[in-house]
Amino acid sequence: MIQHLKQFLNNTHLIKRIQYVLIAMFVLLIALDVYLAVDSIDNNTISSIIKNNTDNGFFVLTYFWGAIAANLFFTTRRLKLVSPTVGTIILVAFALIIIVFNIGELVTDFMEDHYYGIYRYAISMALGSVVGLLFWRQEGKAV
Structure with a gap:
């Protein structure tokens, strides 16, 4: 069971997908911050x-x-x-x-x-x- 979990977590496709999700979250966070900065609320x-x-x-x-x-x-x-x-x-x-x-x-x-x-x-x-x-x-x- 542990060996299968390690194999699943070390899968390069899974790691790439997680990296893409993290990059998308960073971009979304920055975009949201910029959007909130230009609205009328301080x-x-x-x-x-x-x-x-x-x-x-x-x-x-x-x-x-x-x-x-x-x-x-x-x-x-x-x-x-x-x-x-x-x-x-x-x-x-x-x-x-x-x-x-x-x-x-x-x-x-x-x-x-x-x-x-x-x-x-x-x-x-x-x-x-x-x-x-x-x-x-x-x-x-x-x-």
């Missing part, structure tokens, strides 16, 4: 909603976006540093550290004091990407 775009939620203390959202992006777009081609379970624990531990120590507010205050307000999201996403690249990536085919 702050109803997907980007605005995410920005408003991160401004309200959910700094960890952009951290997870970075980790997910690293997982989706960069596969491992060599031996992983840690097992997938340990990598997930490390990813969540960093998120908890961000929440518990209120790192988002500290970074926001520092960036706004130095007039770099927009870069606070880049820092959070970069941290998520680095943690995702080092500890939490899917496996690719060995080269």
